[in-house]
Amino acid sequence: MYISKLYIHGFKSFLNKTNLQFGEGITTVIGPNGCGKTNIVDAIRWILGEQKQSVLRSTRMEDIIFNGTKHHKPLGFCEVSLTIHNNRGVLPIEYDEVEVTRRVYRSGESEYLLNKVPCRLKDITELFIDTGMGAHAYSVMELKMVDTILSYNPADRRSMFEEAAGVKHYKKQRRSTFRQLETTLNDLSRVKDILSEVNDKVRSLGLQLKRFERHKKLALKLKSSEILLAQIQTQILNETEIPINQKLNEVRNRHLTLSGQLTLDESLISQNKKRFEDQKLILENMNKEISDTDRELRSLNDKILVWTEQKKSNESRILQITDEKILNEDRKNSLVSQIQDIQKTMKELQPKIDEYKNNYEQLTSELQIINDNLKSHDQAQNKIKYKLDANTRSLYNSQAELSQVKSNLSINSEDINRKHVVKEESIDLLGKLQFELEEISGKIKKQERINSTLSIELESQEEKRSVFEDDLFTKKEQLLQYNVDLKNEINRLQFFKELVLKNEGISDGAKYILSNKNKFDGVIGTVSDIISVDEKYRKVIEIGLGSTSEYIITDTYKNALKILTFIREQGNLSINIIPLDRMPALDQHTTKNETQSAITKIKCDNEYKPLMNFLLKNLVLIESEAQLISSKKSFGDHIDFVTLSGEYFGANNTIKILSRKKGSTLGRRTQISEIEKKIAKLEKANDQITKEINRTESDANKLAKYIDQSMASLDGQIKTLQSLESKKNNISYDIKHNVKNIEKIDKEIVAANKQNDELINKHSDLTKITESLKDENTKIQKELNKKESSLISLRVNQNNVQQTVQDAWVKLIEIKKECEGYEYRINSSTQQQKDLDIQSERINNEVEECKHSITKLASDLELADIKKNEINILKNDQLDNKVVIESDYNKYFEEMEGLQEGIRDQQKVKEKNIFEIQEYEIKLTEIQKEKQLIQQRIQDKHDSEIPAEVLNLDELNESELRDSIDSIDRSIQRIGPVNMAVSEEFDQESGRLEFLTGQHDDLVESEITLKETISKIDEEVKIKFLKVFEEIRVNFNKTYAMFFEGGTADIRLIGDEDPLESDIVITAKPPGKRTQTIRMLSAGEKSLTAIALLFAIYLVKPSPFCILDEVDAPLDDTNIGKFTKVLKEFSKKTQFIIVTHNKLTMDKSDYLYGVTQEEDGVSSIVSVKFSSADSDSQIAST
Secondary structure: OEEEEEEEEOEOOEOOOEEEEOOOOEEEEEOOOOOOHHHHHHHHHHHOOOOOOOOOOOOOHHHHEOOOOOOOOOOOEEEEEEEEEOOOOOOOOOOOEEEEEEEEEOOOOEEEEEOOEEEOHHHHHHHHOOOOOOOOOOOEEEOHHHHHHOOOOHHHHHHHHHHHHOOHHHHHHHHHHHHHHHHHHHHHHHHHHHHHHHHHHHHHHHHHHHHHHHHHHHHHHHHHHHHHHHHHHHHHHHHHHHHHHHHHHHHHHHHHHHHHHHHHHHHHHHHHHHHHHHHHHHHHHHHHHHHHHHHHHHHHHHHHHHHHHHHHHHHHHHHHHHHHHHHHHHHHHHHHHHHHHHHHHHHHHHHHHHHHHHHHHHHHHHHHHHHHHHHHHHHHHHHHHHHHHHHHHHHHHHHHHHHHHHHHHHHHHHHHHHHHHHHHHHHHHHHHHHHHHHHHHHHHHHHHHHHHHHHHHHHHHHHHHHHHHHHHHHHHHHHHHHHHHHHHHHHHHHHHHHHHHOOOOOOHHHHHHHHOHHHOOOEEEEHHHOOEEOHHHHHHHHHHHHHHHHOEEEOOHHHHHHHHHHHHHHOOOOOOEEEHHHOOOOOOOOOOOHHHEHHHHEEOOHHHHHHHHHHHOOEEEEOOHHHHHHHHHHHOOOOEEEEOOOEEEOOOOOEEEOOOOOOOHHHHHHHHHHHHHHHHHHHHHHHHHHHHHHHHHHHHHHHHHHHHHHHHHHHHHHHHHHHHHHHHHHHHHHHHHHHHHHHHHHHHHHHHHHHHHHHHHHHHHHHHHHHHHHHHHHHHHHHHHHHHHHHHHHHHHHHHHHHHHHHHHHHHHHHHHHHHHHHHHHHHHHHHHHHHHHHHHHHHHHHHHHHHHHHHHHHHHHHHHHHHHHHHHHHHHHHHHHHHHHHHHHHHHHHHHHHHHHHHHHHHHHHHHHHHHHHHHHHHHHHHHHHHHHHHHHHHHHOOOOOOOOOOHHHOOHHHHHHHHHHHHHHHHHHOOOOOOHHHHHHHHHHHHHHHHHHHHHHHHHHHHHHHHHHHHHHHHHHHHHHHHHHHHHHHHHHHHHHOOOOEEEEEEEOOOOOOOOEEEEEEEOOOOOOEEHHHOOHHHHHHHHHHHHHHHHHHOOOOEEEEEOOOOOOOHHHHHHHHHHHHHHOOOOEEEEEOOOHHHHHOOOEEEEEEEEEOOEEEEEEEEEOOOOOOEEEEEO
16 A cells, blocks of 8 residues: 555645656655645645644745745645555555645635545544544654654653554543533433422422312302302393383484485585586686686787797898809909919910929939949948958957957866865865764763763653653642632532522422512412521421412512512413511420420521411421320320431321422522532631642652753753764864865866867967958958949049939929919819809708798787787677676575575584483493493403393392402412412422433433443553554564664653553664664764664554655664665555755665756656666656
């Protein structure tokens, strides 16, 4: 099983889509610092489920997305895919090829895919858990993790061992089980408290049920009596109602007669009013017609005025247009004469134009001949110049090369002399370095002896600190237990306070009244709220009060009835109430043995003593059953007796053994008091153990400070040793480098002498070539001078002819422009003629239109005068009709006023009749209302109707019936408050008790099961962990010996009986040295020790692949050889991907990837696969 492919796109510096193909064996990733090698390791960590930004070398998850460069914009997301060849089935999945993909967007959204199917991060984590391949497993190892593996933090080190043992899954399951157990215990404690209260409530409701049945019988008898009384009262009201109805009918008949007469009169008024309204409408229409006629006449006058003005305007326009037409004809004649003059002038200019044109063409021909002659001379001169330039360039190049040879010859001679000087200096330096090497070696041996002494002393102090830490751990465990107990007691206290606050254990009605106490007058509280009892007598008082301890107390019977009425309206609530004003007065006479009465064992205000006397006066406290007989003689047989232990002897010779009521409010307050005392005790113990811990921590801190100082001293000595070793390595390197440098200088001197000889020969050849080129240059220059003299005379002649041609051309152009001006004036005059013709035609058309308009307006004015006369005649007729219509309108109005006066007199009589009817109806309504009240009272109180049968009132006595009802009511009052919903509550609470009992049993069974599960997990994990630990221990000694022949190493568990919580101590002894702490090892020794431990874990549970990020950096060449030898051996079963700068490590790899940045900020890949047969390689760029 191995990683076969890694796909990266947009992750950190990898802008482009990049594919890395991996094979089995060793793959190395190389490249310069900052090119992006470690980004490949981060990409693998990230795809394996890493969530910490610090591990990915980022501050935010967004930082892993390519952030842009000078030439590239930032990307919006990044994606990494890892393909794993699952041929050995290590991953718990059925596929041979597993592809894990992860994406993240700048918006913060993430995606996970498993074989291209969306999944959760949890699915990825569980896939790799306990396989050695997770994000935090030992499959990915960086240089900084060497210190983590060998660190003093036990958790960091133990994590690898747990991963190898495969117990992380078990620990996760164990934590989950512990949380379930804690929840179960809390639920069990709560259920026990609630179960006790419900049990007491069921017993109390059983007693209330008996009282309810007796109350029900009396209530039925009361109902029948009150219904009979209501029937009698209703029949009496019915007999009173009959004469009132007779009188009401008489008044109603008179009222109907008068209403008929009024209806007839109103009908006449309606008819008259209709005629009046019709006449009014005719008058309004006539006024409207007259108004329309006036409006039409005004409109016609306006039109006549407008038409007259328009006619005058048209006549004036005709005169104006005629004047314009005469003017246009004069302008047209003038233009014809002007065109004829211009044409005559143009005809006279034409011979002169032809003369100038012929002269210009003759001069142009002469100039062309001169130009051709000049061109041939130019070409000959250019050839001579080109030849001279070429010769001059050759001469310049030859001289430059000669100068360069001279310079090189001088530099080479100086370089040879300098190399001789450097060689002599290197030989002197080599002698000094060899002397320093011997001196440093002596210092190193001395420093190693000092370090060994300090190490022994430090180990002794570490053992003392371990003793302090064990003691401190024990005390902190005690403190933790105290804190847990304190927290549990505080939770219990809060629970009971909530019960008191929420009034748990009392009826729903009482809860509501107490919660809304300010809404009801006279509410004092419950019986248990007004008394206090010593702990010794608490059980006795709880037994004596029973369920009455939960009753509500009011100041008056009236306020109690108001509350009962409210509760009855709610329908689903129940309540028991005791009014104080109905309590019998306290008997001041002192009876014999009054100190034995239960009433003397409670404390309350004087105003509540009559109530407590009423509730407890028949209860006497005795020491034991032996005093029962004597006490009965003293107090009588009507008294109940109770002992302090809860034995109850009733007056009716019943005997009961009663336990204390846990659900009682008195019990709750006692528990609250006891819990508060226990909390105070725990807080005191907590403070004491805290002080002891502080003292122990102080002593431990002092020792730790001393150890830190010792460690600092040891670190200083180790650094001194490391500095000496580093200096020794540097000197050794300088000696090797110096020897190589001397050999190199000798070779360079030989090569420089050879080069000097070649330069001298070249200098001689170049000197001869330069002289030859100078002679040839002189000959060419003479020939060029002759050509230039001939060319000058030709150019003078060309300039003269060219000036004559130019003058002829100017004259020709001037005369042509004059002709063009004459042509333009002819065209302009012709266009003006055409415009005048168009204007004349428009004037003629406009004259015709004006004449036609004048004719039409004259006709319209004649017709308007005729229509005006007709309208005046119509208006006079309309005014005559209006006078007649107004006369009829006034007549109808006077008739209507007379009829309305008669109706007003009849209306007064009608109103008087209505008042009498209303008085009789009010009396009848009052009787009906009284009957309804009686019916409603019976309906509300007994939910029944009053029978309709007629009774013989002579045989019934209403007074005796009222006395009977009062007697029944007093009997009900003596029974006291009754819970009307007690039957339903009893059934409900009984069912609740059964349900809670079942829940309690289930929780107890669940607690046992969870504890067994935890115990089983602990046993399995311990066995598994110890087995793997021993295997790693044996393997570690073997792998360490592979790196350090003759060296030994060991791992041990110390500090705790539980191996899963014990510290893991690593010791290592390189060959030739005493056993040392890990802290004293050099950086190279630490790296090899960590790698040896890693390989020891691999031998127990091989990880399919391992990624090493520059872990070989601290190793010298010797240790690199050991490292690569072991690496090659393990690569037969495990795939290794190594980020390195070391050439020896690269030499052992099967595949090599080079990471480079051809463009700043953008990483790219170059891969090389090494052949097993030879050193040839195949290179492919990705």
